[in-house]
Amino acid sequence: MVELPKAYEPQAVEARWYDFWLKHQCFAANPxxxxxxxxxxxxxxxxxxxxxxxxxxxxTIQDILARKAxxxxxxxxxxxxxxxxxxxxxxxxxxxxxxxxxxKHRDDLGREKFLEHVWAWKEKHGGIIIQQLKKLxxxxxxxxxxxxxxxxxxxxxxxxxxxxxxxxxxxxxxxxVNWDPKARTALSDEEVEMLEQxxxxxxxxxxxxxxxxRPRAGEFLVVATTRPETMLGDEAxxxxxxxxxxxxxxxxxxxxxxxNKPIPIIADELVDPKFGxxxxxxxxxxxxADYEMGLxxxxxxxxxIGPDGRMTAAAGEKFAGLDRAKARQAxxxxxxxxxxxxxxxxxxxxxxxxxxSQVPIEPYLSEQWFLKYPSVEPSIQAVAEGRxxxxxxxxxxxxxxxxxxxxxxxxxxxxxxxxRVPVWYSRxxxxxxxxxxxxxxxxxxxxxxxxxxxxxxxxxSWLWPFATMGxxxxxxxxxxxxxxxxxxxxxxxxxxxxxxxxxxxxEFMGEVPFRNVYFTGIIxxxxxxxxxxxxxxxxxxxxxxxxxxxxxxxxxxxxxxPLGQDVLFDEKDxxxxxxxxxxxxxxxxxxxxxxxxxxxxxxxxxxTGDDQWILLKLDQAxxxxxxxxxxxxxxxxxxxxxxxxxSEYCDWYIEASKAILSPQNTPARPDADARRANTLAVxxxxxxxxxxxxxxxxxxxxxxxxxxMGYHEDMPAAQGGQTIMSAPWPQPLDGDxxxxxxxxAAVLERVxxxxxxxxxxxNLRREGNIPANKKVRFVFRPAHPVQPHDAEVxxxxxxxxxxxxxxxxxxxxxxxxxxxxxxxxxLPLEGLIDVAAEKGRxxxxxxxxxxxxxxTRQKLDxxxxxxxxxxxxxxxxxxxxxxxxxxxxxxxxxxxALED
RNA sequence: GCGCGCUUAGCUCAGUGGAAGAGCACUUCCUUCACACGGAAGGGGCCGCAGGUUCAAGUCCUGCAGCGCGCACCA
Numbered sequence: 001m002v003e004l005p006k007a008y009e010p011q012a013v014e015a016r017w018y019d020f021w022l023k024h025q026c027f028a029a030n031p032x033x034x035x036x037x038x039x040x041x042x043x044x045x046x047x048x049x050x051x052x053x054x055x056x057x058x059x060t061i062q063d064i065l066a067r068k069a070x071x072x073x074x075x076x077x078x079x080x081x082x083x084x085x086x087x088x089x090x091x092x093x094x095x096x097x098x099x100x101x102x103x104k105h106r107d108d109l110g111r112e113k114f115l116e117h118v119w120a121w122k123e124k125h126g127g128i129i130i131q132q133l134k135k136l137x138x139x140x141x142x143x144x145x146x147x148x149x150x151x152x153x154x155x156x157x158x159x160x161x162x163x164x165x166x167x168x169x170x171x172x173x174x175x176x177v178n179w180d181p182k183a184r185t186a187l188s189d190e191e192v193e194m195l196e197q198x199x200x201x202x203x204x205x206x207x208x209x210x211x212x213x214r215p216r217a218g219e220f221l222v223v224a225t226t227r228p229e230t231m232l233g234d235e236a237x238x239x240x241x242x243x244x245x246x247x248x249x250x251x252x253x254x255x256x257x258x259x260n261k262p263i264p265i266i267a268d269e270l271v272d273p274k275f276g277x278x279x280x281x282x283x284x285x286x287x288x289a290d291y292e293m294g295l296x297x298x299x300x301x302x303x304x305i306g307p308d309g310r311m312t313a314a315a316g317e318k319f320a321g322l323d324r325a326k327a328r329q330a331x332x333x334x335x336x337x338x339x340x341x342x343x344x345x346x347x348x349x350x351x352x353x354x355x356x357s358q359v360p361i362e363p364y365l366s367e368q369w370f371l372k373y374p375s376v377e378p379s380i381q382a383v384a385e386g387r388x389x390x391x392x393x394x395x396x397x398x399x400x401x402x403x404x405x406x407x408x409x410x411x412x413x414x415x416x417x418x419x420r421v422p423v424w425y426s427r428x429x430x431x432x433x434x435x436x437x438x439x440x441x442x443x444x445x446x447x448x449x450x451x452x453x454x455x456x457x458x459x460x461s462w463l464w465p466f467a468t469m470g471x472x473x474x475x476x477x478x479x480x481x482x483x484x485x486x487x488x489x490x491x492x493x494x495x496x497x498x499x500x501x502x503x504x505x506x507e508f509m510g511e512v513p514f515r516n517v518y519f520t521g522i523i524x525x526x527x528x529x530x531x532x533x534x535x536x537x538x539x540x541x542x543x544x545x546x547x548x549x550x551x552x553x554x555x556x557x558x559x560x561x562p563l564g565q566d567v568l569f570d571e572k573d574x575x576x577x578x579x580x581x582x583x584x585x586x587x588x589x590x591x592x593x594x595x596x597x598x599x600x601x602x603x604x605x606x607x608t609g610d611d612q613w614i615l616l617k618l619d620q621a622x623x624x625x626x627x628x629x630x631x632x633x634x635x636x637x638x639x640x641x642x643x644x645x646x647s648e649y650c651d652w653y654i655e656a657s658k659a660i661l662s663p664q665n666t667p668a669r670p671d672a673d674a675r676r677a678n679t680l681a682v683x684x685x686x687x688x689x690x691x692x693x694x695x696x697x698x699x700x701x702x703x704x705x706x707x708x709m710g711y712h713e714d715m716p717a718a719q720g721g722q723t724i725m726s727a728p729w730p731q732p733l734d735g736d737x738x739x740x741x742x743x744x745a746a747v748l749e750r751v752x753x754x755x756x757x758x759x760x761x762x763n764l765r766r767e768g769n770i771p772a773n774k775k776v777r778f779v780f781r782p783a784h785p786v787q788p789h790d791a792e793v794x795x796x797x798x799x800x801x802x803x804x805x806x807x808x809x810x811x812x813x814x815x816x817x818x819x820x821x822x823x824x825x826x827l828p829l830e831g832l833i834d835v836a837a838e839k840g841r842x843x844x845x846x847x848x849x850x851x852x853x854x855x856t857r858q859k860l861d862x863x864x865x866x867x868x869x870x871x872x873x874x875x876x877x878x879x880x881x882x883x884x885x886x887x888x889x890x891x892x893x894x895x896x897a898l899e900d
Numbered sequence: 901g902c903g904c905g906c907u908u909a910g911c912u913c914a915g916u917g918g919a920a921g922a923g924c925a926c927u928u929c930c931u932u933c934a935c936a937c938g939g940a941a942g943g944g945g946c947c948g949c950a951g952g953u954u955c956a957a958g959u960c961c962u963g964c965a966g967c968g969c970g971c972a973c974c975a
Binding site for chain 2: 004006007008194201223224225226227238270271272274275276279280281282287288289290291292349350394395397398401402405491492522526548559560562564565566568570572573575576578579580581582583585586587588589590591592593635636639642643650651654655658662664759762763765766767769770771772773774775799852855856859862863864865866867868869870872873876877880
């Protein structure tokens with residue numbers, strides 16, 4: 001390995017290894033493999049979308065899972081692809097074309113021409129997000145990339161439609177649907193977002209008519225509405241049938257102002273007599289509840305707002321052509337002029353908005369295709385019984401609630417970009433109403449006309465887990481990798497996608513589509529706001545990768561993303577990731593600078609306590625990280641890695657190992673070279689394990705170091721020899737290993753005590769205002785015989801000029817000292833220190849010790865505690881009491897020593 | 901209205917009934933031969949509030965408050 005640069009430079013490294021992995025087909029999934037299968041299908045991003053922080057979180061997790069599974073020896077399929085995203089994509093292309101002046105509305109171009117533009121757009125922008133995922137390091141099997149409008153995929157969508165149609169689950173009907181007047185299409189209920197809004201309640205007076213339909217001066221019915229413009233389409237006023245106030249006028253009529261039309265007063269249970277005046281205006285064509293009433297009472301459905309959100313001719317001359325918002329003002333103005341506006345109240349209410357277009361939804365009566373959801377029962381059961389496990393599992397409740405309250409899914413969209421409804425209507429003489437629904441168009445196309453609508457995008461993506469694997473054929477891929485193992489997605493699409501995939505899985509494959517669903521949090525900015533294009537608060541992940549490296553972005557994101565909680569993104573997290581990579585880099589650089597054989601054999605007889613200590617810490621880290629993986633607790637895994645590597649390995653072990661490695665610190669000993677080689681062997685053992693533990697999180701730098709350090713050289717090609725990707729996942733050190741190398745609790749305690757002494761000694765220096773670079777003399781009075789190595793490490797880590805060991809040392813009055821299990825450490829300052837300050841410090845520590853003693857004693861004096869607490873808890877408390885008492889006694893001595 | 905979260909250090913958050921933790925920020929010292937993208941030592945907490953269960957509660961239970969998110973046809 002050539003000499004490493006002082007700081008890690010990710011850019012060149014990342015590109016080089018990604019090419020290497022691709023070239024060696026490291027991401028390819030082999031259905032013929034004998035290894036157990038592991039599969040994930042990617043939540044397909046919008047084909048014309050750009051990578052955002054949500055994608056980074058989501059796909060990093062998938063990549064971590066995929067890479068870990070490979071290291072666990074499984075045959076991994078991570079199947080990538082993109083979604084055609086009907087409304088979003090069509091809207092973007094429409095906007096662009098109209099900005100370019102090429103059309104005002106898509107009708108100007110016509111369907112064929114317009115679709116050509118969309119496809120051109122897709123060709124131009126469609127690959128961008130895929131390239132971005134590669135920059136992130138995603139190990140997808142790119143040869144299997146799918147698009148929801150691939151010809152094969154389109155056939156799957158059609159097949160699903162035809163089958164469900166033939167089962168009678170798909171039907172066409174005239175219904176009140178959620179209409180997006182901007183995109184000019186129907187939407188499903190899920191695509192409507194209820195937003196709380198400050199609005200008004202307009203109280204309108206409708207003149208009451210007598211039995212002969214004549215107005216009676218001064219008699220009005222007062223109705224309240226949040227949408228005065230809809231009054232132009234009113235067909236009744238409704239009251240509760242039991243409302244005593246209105247019994248007399250039931251069956252009479254009132255005069256609809258502006259339209260000057262008599263409308264009936266009807267009785268309907270739906271009306272809440274306690275709300276407002278107890279009178280409700282009924283607009284059957286523009287309100288879902290009113291629609292139901294319209295049906296019950298056979299009212300006319302007068303459409304006054306058109307599909308473009310403008311008033312129709314039926315709204316009357318004054319209003320026709322006005323946008324609905326303008327029409328509201330105009331209606332209010334007219335009614336005010338007529339003296340029919342009683343009052344306006346401020347009113348907070350919920351308004352349905354189109355999630356895509358961000359405009360208010362218009363309830364709109366139209367002919368649409370609906371799906372009665374299939375395989376509902378088994379889908380509910382699968383999650384309830386845990387055959388599909390949600391992480392965190394509380395989402396199961398949300399899922400269950402939705403699944404138990406299903407309403408038919410409006411699947412037709414009045415768009416052009418998407419899968420066209422595979423239905424033809426006969427236009428042959430005398431065949432009116434005849435329908436052709438099949439995978440192939442009718443043989444006599446001249447006699448038929450295809451339905452102009454396309455299907456909801458989610459009607460294609462709900463087939464994703466098997467349509468991408470060659471369904472409806474029973475392909476090798478399906479046999480090997482279906483059902484998939486894990487799905488990683490956001491809880492915001494639990495209804496849109498997750499629930500529907502489960503139903504589709506049962507319906508078409510007779511089996512769950514996945515075993516586990518991991519729900520990520522939502523990425524928010526520092527202020528907790530959802531990241532969005534319009535707010536401009538979403539950083540471009542590629543900028544971050546350019547600045548800090550992909551590994552840094554991955555590590556920083558994962559470290560701050562706890563299971564199931566939203567993530568407040570802060571660039572500082574990425575900076576932390578970069579710093580961490582740099583630390584890893586330099587730790588390896590340090591090893592490399594030591595020279596010597598790589599991966600020598602570890603000799604038990606030559607192990608220092610520090611060597612044993614770090615092996616124990618490694619063992620603990622392996623156990624913790626593996627356990628965290630099993631429960632999808634990625635942030636915990638990264639925290640453990642951070643702690644183990646930075647605090648335990650770098651801060652303590654490497655620093656201590658310099659007592660053996662660096663010639664100027666190494667006392668002349670016959671076995672100095674052997675000891676040095678042995679420590680290098682331990683370092684190599686630890687590093688080669690550490691790199692593997694890090695690999696799922698930091699794929700690039702770990703590969704660079706794995707190969708750069710030569711750790712691949714002794715491994716079989718398929719198990720790390722070629723790439724760290726296929727190196728085996730580290731296993732906890734087994735009993736034989738621990739026995740052979742003397743890894744036990746006693747060693748751990750001794751080294752911990754020595755490290756504690758180091759920390760305390762450093763504190764002494766600090767309290768004595770000794771500059772960090774000044775070497776000073778310490779005296780150590782050991783409680784037990786001290787091992788030479790420990791003394792050397794003490795000297796080194798205390799930056800001591802000398803460490804004098806004297807079991808009978810009697811320090812002069814006023815010498816500051818600290819105590820530990822191992823003995824007493826003195827800092828002879830010959831009166832240079834501030835005695836008062838030192839006394840203050842000791843007094844404070846003594847106070848702490850006394851309070852701990854009191855707390856512990858209180859517990860131990862409680863008979864209920866000693867009777868009921870489990871023995872090991874009792875024992876630790878007793879031990880703790882002794883420790884604090886010893887400490888307290890030492891502190892008193894030290895204080896006394898400062899007294900003259 | 902119903903449901904689900906959250907409330908712990910200045911900030912962002914971990915915390916799985918048995919001594920309150922991390923990162924950042926802050927204070928002081930240090931460019932010493934892996935790393936200043938670094939090292940060392942510090943300061944900083946009624947764990948939202950009130951009850952309860954328990955020998956023992958940040959952790960379990962019940963209220964309450966504040967914030968956030970779903971679901972819901974009160975005009």
